[in-house]
Amino acid sequence: EPEVTQTPSHQVTQMGQEVILRCVPISNHLYFYWYRQILGQKVEFLVSFYNNEISEKSEIFDDQFSVERPDGSNFTLKIRSTKLEDSAMYFCAAPRGTGDPTPGYTFGSGTRLTVV
Amino acid sequence: GQNIDQPTEMTATEGAIVQINCTYQTSGFNGLFWYQQHAGEAPTFLSYNVLDGLEEKGRFSSFLSRSKGYSYLLLKELQRKDSASYLCAVSTGGATNKLIFGTGTLLAVQP
Numbered sequence: 001e002p003e004v005t006q007t008p009s010h011q012v013t014q015m016g017q018e019v020i021l022r023c024v025p026i027s028n029h030l031y032f033y034w035y036r037q038i039l040g041q042k043v044e045f046l047v048s049f050y051n052n053e054i055s056e057k058s059e060i061f062d063d064q065f066s067v068e069r070p071d072g073s074n075f076t077l078k079i080r081s082t083k084l085e086d087s088a089m090y091f092c093a094a095p096r097g098t099g100d101p102t103p104g105y106t107f108g109s110g111t112r113l114t115v116v
Numbered sequence: 117g118q119n120i121d122q123p124t125e126m127t128a129t130e131g132a133i134v135q136i137n138c139t140y141q142t143s144g145f146n147g148l149f150w151y152q153q154h155a156g157e158a159p160t161f162l163s164y165n166v167l168d169g170l171e172e173k174g175r176f177s178s179f180l181s182r183s184k185g186y187s188y189l190l191l192k193e194l195q196r197k198d199s200a201s202y203l204c205a206v207s208t209g210g211a212t213n214k215l216i217f218g219t220g221t222l223l224a225v226q227p
Contacts, residue, residue, distance in 0.1 A: 033214065043159065043203065043217040056212040091158055093215075104149055105215065107158040 004094050006108035013115055016081050021111045023075040023092035033093040033105065034067065034077050036060070043091070049075070082115045089113075118142050120218035122204050127224045128194050136189045136221045138204035146209030150178050150189045153201045153220065162202075163189070191223075199225045 007022045023032070034046040047057040049067055057065075066078045079086055092108040119141045128134040140148070147166035151159035165171055165180035165187060177190040189202055201220040207213055 031213070035215075042219045043205075043215075045214045045216065048212045048214055050211070056214060089156075096161070104161045104164050106161070110158050112156075 004092055004106050004108040006090075006092050006111050008111060009109065010112045011114070013082055013113070015084060015115055019079050019082055019113060021077045021079075021090050021092075021113070023094075023108055024073065029094040031095050032067075032069075032075050035091045035093060035107075036088040037091065038085075038088040046077075046090075079113075082113075084115050087113055087115045118206075118208075118216045120204055120206060120216060122202075122218040122221045124219065125222045125224070127226060128191075130194055130196060130225055130227050132194050133190065133192050134194060134223065136191075136202050136204075136223070138187045138189070138218055140185050140187070140204070140206050140216075140218075142206045142208055142216055144208040144210055145182065146207040146213055148178075148180055148187050149205045149207065149215065150176075150187075151203040151205060153203055155201075159203055194225045196225050196227065199223060 005024055013019050032049040035043050036046055037043045045058050047061045047067055048055045052069055064080045068076050089110045089112050091110045093105040096104045096106050122138045147164055149164050150162040152162050153159045162176055163171055163178035165178050168180055168182055170177055170179045175192045180187045201222050203220045204218040205215040207215055
């Protein structure tokens with residue numbers, strides 16, 4: 001471990017700015033997920049990504065969010081115009097077994113996003 | 117709807133045993149996970165149950181009853197380092213197999 005790493009570990013941005021959060025590197029994973037955790041609250045599902053396409057997204061994942069796998073390894077989450085309520089820890093996750101969505105996920109170390 | 121309930125906080129003594137309960141009602145079920153999370157860190161995998169019964173792994177055990185929508189995590193020989201949040205999460209199955217999390221149980225292990 002870790003099978004999943006994230007950068008940056010902490011990002012501070014001004015409201016209205018765009019941010020890009022990254023999972024690097026990823027290899028041999030077909031499934032990817034983004035979750036977020038607002039301070040003191042539960043971990044919430046944002047989006048799942050399978051074979052370079054979004055397979056499911058939650059109500060949180062509105063038009064301000066997008067995901068990409070630009071170069072076959074990095075996996076990015078973009079927030080186009082950040083709001084104060086986007087402040088949270090963002091976790092990338094991938095299945096523990098190569099290409100197998102069970103029996104568990106490995107979470108990246110997380111990016112703490114602070115919107116001011 | 118999706119609903120996962122677990123106690124908000126628990127306190128236990130070093131060396132003791134503690135049981136953290138979780139009840140769930142979800143639209144799909146493909147297994148139940150327990151994660152440990154220290155403040156400011158990522159969740160780390162503890163256990164997985166997909167069939168009824170008890171899974172044991174060292175000091176940690178997890179139990180599942182699918183008919184009752186119930187699980188518990190049992191921690192034995194508690195150590196101070198076990199102080200953390202314990203997250204119950206259900207995998208919903210289907211094409212996505214996403215996790216739905218409970219709010220977590222903050223466990224404080226006292227000397």
